[in-house]
Every structure is written in C-alpha cells, then in structure tokens.
Amino acid sequence: MTAALPLSPNDQIESHQERFGEPDGSRPTGGSTQYEAVIGLEVHCQLLTNSKIFAADANAFGAEPNTNISVITLAHPGTLPKLNRKAVEYAVRMGLACNSTITRHNIFARKNYFYPDLPKGYQLSQDKGPVCVGGGVPVTAKDPETGQPYQTTIQLHHIHLEEDAGKSIHDGSDWTTQLDYNRAGTPLIEMVTEPCLRTADEAGQYLTEVRRLVRYLDICDGNMEEGSLRCDVNVSIRPKGATHLGTKVEVKNLNSIRNVMRAVDSEFKRQVELTESGGRIVQETRTFDAATGRSQSMREKETMNDYRYFPDPDLTPVIISDAWLAAIKAEMPMLPAERYQKFIQVYGLPEYDAAFLTDAKELAEYYESVCEETTNYKAVSNWIMGPVKGQLNEKTLRDRQFPVPAAQLAALITLIDAGTISQTAAQQVFALLVDAPTTSPIDLATTHGLIQNRNTDALQTLVEDVLATWPDKVELYRKGKKNLLGMFVGEVMKKSKGSADPKLVNQLVLKQLEAK
Known part of the structure; x- marks a missing residue:
C-alpha cells in the first residue's frame, strides 16, 4: 500500500486552513472547463468501545435520551476524565491499516468553543500530536470524462482521537432546542486527508473504502444514516494547471456516500458560477440540503486561533510502548x-x-x-x-x-x-x-422427494414412452434437427417430476435416438 511521507510525531501539525487553503483574493475567469476542484475530506468514525472515551458511561446507540450520562459527561465541577485504552488501540489499528506512522507520545488538548451540546465548553481532542500521521488509502475511481477506471491513493494527513458532542434536537421549532447528551463523550477518530482529491467519484470511493476498513477492523459499524460515520467536505477551485490553493468552503450534514458526491459536484459548480460572475468565494461552513441538492451558508469558518487550543491539564500523556504496539499488530485481521x-x-x-x-x-x-x-x-x-x-x-x-x-x-x-x-x-x-x-x-x-432418480431401467422406460409419444419429432431429429434433444430430455424430466438425473437422462435419450 502506498503511503505518504510521514511527518515526525514531534513536528507541528499545521492548521486546516494551511492544509486546505486560505482565501487568496484571486478570482480566475473563464468557462468551467478552465477549473479543477481541490477536495479534502474529514471523516469522523465513532468507535465501537463499550464505554465512552473519558468516562465509564455506556457507548450505545438508540438508548432513551440522557440515560447514558454521568457527572463526567455533564462536566460537573471537580470531575476528572480517564482515557479509554481500547479507543487508543482502535485508532492505532486504523493507522496500521493505512500505513501511517504511529505517534508514541500522545497528549490531548482542549478545543474551546461553546455550543449547548458540549457540556464542558470545550472538546478534548488531539491538536499538535495526532496518534497516526501520514499514510494513505488506495482506491479505484472512474475518469469523469472517459469513464475509464484508474487507481490512485488518497493521501492522509493524519488520524486523531477526540470525543463527540451531544445531539441538538429542534423538532421543527424556531424557539426551542432539546439536548441529548448520550452521544457526548463517544470516542471518535477523525481521518483528515490531504487536499489531493479531484473528483466526486474519488471522494465516494474513498469513503466506501474507509467504511469497509473500519468494518473489517471491527472498530466502527460505518453506519452513516445513524451518524456513526460522518464526513465533512472541503472544496475549493483553481484554474487547471495552477498550484496554489483557492478559498476553501466546508460542507457539512452529509449522511450518505451519494450525498457526499452530490455535495462535491454542487459546491464545485457553485464556486465556478460565483467566480465567473465576478463574485468572491468566502471561507465558510455550509450545510447540504439533500432534498434540493444545494448547500446553504451556516457561518463563517473558524480559524485555529478561535479554538484557543492548549494541552489538557487533567490527562497525562499516553505512551504507546513497543510491546503495546506489537500486541495491537498481532491482533490485526x-x-x-x-x-x-x-x-x-x-x-x-x-x-x-x-x-x-x-x-x-x-x-x-x-x-x-x-x-x-x-x-x-x-x-x-x-x-x-x-x-x-x-x-x-x-x-x-x-x-x-x-x-x-x-x-x-x-x-x-x-x-x-x-x-x-x-x-x-x-x-x-x-x-x-x-x-x-x-x-x-x-x-x-x-x-420432499428431491433425491435424483438414477434407476437406469426406470428412466429407460420413461425415455421410451416419450420417444413413442413424439415419433414425428424423432424422425426430424434423425434427419438433422439435433436441437430437439433438449425437448426430449425436458419431457422425460417432466414425467419424472424433476427427480431424474438430467445427465443420465441425456445419455439415455441420445443412446435411444442413435439406435437403428
């Protein structure tokens, strides 16, 4: 499997903006054939651990709202997180499957932002030291112009561990929001690609392969409809042949592989039309409407500084030793x-x-x-x-x-x-x-009387009865209409009610027809 040149685990990981492109103010003009899409994917996979990543609460889909929670999940003062060892092992499994470099010294950081579904007011994630660095996922995609298949490797930037947020439920109301914290603290891996994809089909094939890998590894059920596998798409455009990155737009709310592909095509078309009409692409987060096939603006995209990352003081570093890594490798399917x-x-x-x-x-x-x-x-x-x-x-x-x-x-x-x-x-x-x-x-x-009848004498009698019933057809067969053989065999099979051995019947019919 082809792998990207890995970064040293001690190297700093640059921001999403550096990976996928900052606004550069350029507005290339011309027909859409002048542009190419630059696509990066961020795939979140909920891990199939029994408990959450930093608490003993059950990690289970479908429970009654707010039943799989505890004082840790709800961020009561004085509570302390404890890392789930199995979540680390599952992340390493995925890294090994993708030929990534495994980071031995792991720390977690606080990603600060306030949403009602995030009780702590910050998310525990990996910022500068993701557990897996580099690697790639080989796929076979189709050329959009020729339809011919080709093989390529979607390069990974990194895979990191983090916790999921809770779920906001609006139920169509403009005034009230209900919160279910069952999902808060669910362990996730986030797989971040390089901005190396160029077509919707590459994006679809990559997601298909990621889903297959997590299922083979038994680390995630890959069910996009239930949200256990989610994908955010980063799309920008640039003139064909250019090497700079354009202004990135992130599209969320994609609950199927098909919708990921639709969102890529739709966002590419929107950006080209906006550029050609003299507009300016704004770096933002958009949500995709599956019913219309269009996206709508949600908010301007946060920068890395907005999150005010800093190492979490309540979690000690996690060291992946040679022995632990060898044990994980030994259990790889x-x-x-x-x-x-x-x-x-x-x-x-x-x-x-x-x-x-x-x-x-x-x-x-x-x-x-x-x-x-x-x-x-x-x-x-x-x-x-x-x-x-x-x-x-x-x-x-x-x-x-x-x-x-x-x-x-x-x-x-x-x-x-x-x-x-x-x-x-x-x-x-x-x-x-x-x-x-x-x-x-x-x-x-x-x-049920389905044993094949191989009694030669009994079958011979049936053959003779059939041939005697169709003397004119027998004569035609002997004059050269050899395709009548199938009809005779079929009639014998009918008389035997399907119990006769077809091969034996074929032999007996042929022998009788060839007899003079």
Whole structure:
C-alpha cells in the first residue's frame, strides 16, 4: 500500500486552513472547463468501545435520551476524565491499516468553543500530536470524462482521537432546542486527508473504502444514516494547471456516500458560477440540503486561533510502548486487499468473485467457513453470490445472521457434486434450509422427494414412452434437427417430476435416438 511521507510525531501539525487553503483574493475567469476542484475530506468514525472515551458511561446507540450520562459527561465541577485504552488501540489499528506512522507520545488538548451540546465548553481532542500521521488509502475511481477506471491513493494527513458532542434536537421549532447528551463523550477518530482529491467519484470511493476498513477492523459499524460515520467536505477551485490553493468552503450534514458526491459536484459548480460572475468565494461552513441538492451558508469558518487550543491539564500523556504496539499488530485481521489476493491465489476464484466476496468481512468469513467443508470453491462462490446474498439484507449481514449455516451449505454442494440431487432440486432444498437451518440437506431432500432418480431401467422406460409419444419429432431429429434433444430430455424430466438425473437422462435419450 502506498503511503505518504510521514511527518515526525514531534513536528507541528499545521492548521486546516494551511492544509486546505486560505482565501487568496484571486478570482480566475473563464468557462468551467478552465477549473479543477481541490477536495479534502474529514471523516469522523465513532468507535465501537463499550464505554465512552473519558468516562465509564455506556457507548450505545438508540438508548432513551440522557440515560447514558454521568457527572463526567455533564462536566460537573471537580470531575476528572480517564482515557479509554481500547479507543487508543482502535485508532492505532486504523493507522496500521493505512500505513501511517504511529505517534508514541500522545497528549490531548482542549478545543474551546461553546455550543449547548458540549457540556464542558470545550472538546478534548488531539491538536499538535495526532496518534497516526501520514499514510494513505488506495482506491479505484472512474475518469469523469472517459469513464475509464484508474487507481490512485488518497493521501492522509493524519488520524486523531477526540470525543463527540451531544445531539441538538429542534423538532421543527424556531424557539426551542432539546439536548441529548448520550452521544457526548463517544470516542471518535477523525481521518483528515490531504487536499489531493479531484473528483466526486474519488471522494465516494474513498469513503466506501474507509467504511469497509473500519468494518473489517471491527472498530466502527460505518453506519452513516445513524451518524456513526460522518464526513465533512472541503472544496475549493483553481484554474487547471495552477498550484496554489483557492478559498476553501466546508460542507457539512452529509449522511450518505451519494450525498457526499452530490455535495462535491454542487459546491464545485457553485464556486465556478460565483467566480465567473465576478463574485468572491468566502471561507465558510455550509450545510447540504439533500432534498434540493444545494448547500446553504451556516457561518463563517473558524480559524485555529478561535479554538484557543492548549494541552489538557487533567490527562497525562499516553505512551504507546513497543510491546503495546506489537500486541495491537498481532491482533490485526486480514485486510480486504490481502483477502482479495488470497481468494484468487488459494481458492482460484475469478477477480469478480474475489471482489464481491471480500466487499464485506462477514461474506468473506462465511465463504472461508464453507470452504473448510468442501473443496468446490467456485460452487461456494456461486451460491453465496446468488441464493445466499439474495436472502441477506444489510442488518442480517452486519449481525452475521446468514440464512444457512456454513456446514449445511457445504453439505448441499456435496450432494450436488455427488449427483444425489440436481441443481434445480438444490434450489428447493436451500429454500427449505432457510426455514429449517438445523435440518440436514439430505433429510430435507429425502422427505420432499428431491433425491435424483438414477434407476437406469426406470428412466429407460420413461425415455421410451416419450420417444413413442413424439415419433414425428424423432424422425426430424434423425434427419438433422439435433436441437430437439433438449425437448426430449425436458419431457422425460417432466414425467419424472424433476427427480431424474438430467445427465443420465441425456445419455439415455441420445443412446435411444442413435439406435437403428
């Protein structure tokens, strides 16, 4: 995996404005083809720890408002935070997956701003020393003009740890706001890219890959609709060929990958039109309206000085020792790219199958579990990509609620390979297994009369009956209309009520037709 040249953990991390561009007063003119977008993404991932990052309160989505709170979450005077060790480990996992440099000496700072959903009046975050520095996420995107795929690596500036704020609930009222502090203190990692993206598709593919990585690592469920994975988009424009950065605009309120892509395209178009009409782009934060596909101004963008960062005096530095880092590395799972290569090289799957099966960790693990019981690896892939996937939805997949246990699916494939049941009958057995997953496939096939009939004498009688019923077709076949073979086989299968072995029927029909 290609990685960015990492900064030393002791180097200062420059501000968002330095990374994504300060207002420079330039107003290039001309058609939109003269401009290119410069895009940076800030992705927040809620970590799947049992408790919050600095308190023992439960970290759980969907609880009744203001039930997962304590005096620490509510910032009562005299309360002291204590760092959640697991949150640090999860952040390091992501850094290792992205080939980042892991910062060994970590401190937290107070990011001062006042919103009602932030009880302390400041957010505990990492300012100058993020836990992971540099690295990158390889993606495959499509050229917007040619439609051709290309590979690129979205370079990371850093990944840092911080706490989430609470949730403000307006319920359509212009006068009242309700506050739910359950989310306050939830551990987050924020992944900040370099301003290296150029298209909406790159942004979409990057988010897709980040979501896949956090799910493979079991550090975040990646559910954008519930807010456990959130993305802010920074967009500026500049004339094609220019190297300076233009005025950055941040777009928030993006709850899906599709909306991230729409927001990039919409903001690029807005900035180009504004520039060409003689207007001036203002550095600001905007919110995206998914219904209209447009953004609206929220506020002028804060500068780093506005936050008055300073080291938090209540938290001691966190040292990631060689032994601790080695232990985290030892627990790293096989990542999607490695698993993709394994499925091609070990199981002999086509690239399409390997990509499909490794898209979700749960599918990949299920595939390998079935392959422990059978060596017909391609058949396993076909069944998972077809009937199994058809029975799954997002919830059952994430909860690993597969419709048929791995051993049962392997047993079903073995019955097909042995000629005990036909492919058609196997589909019926699979449907029965969905409702009775603990029953063996052979028992279901026997009970429902789906065992293939391989009695040559009985099948020969059926073949002779069919050919006797269609003497004119038999004559046409013998005169050269060989495509009638399928019709004869089909008629025999009907008479056997689907229980006959199709291969054996085919052989018997051919032998009878060729007899003089």
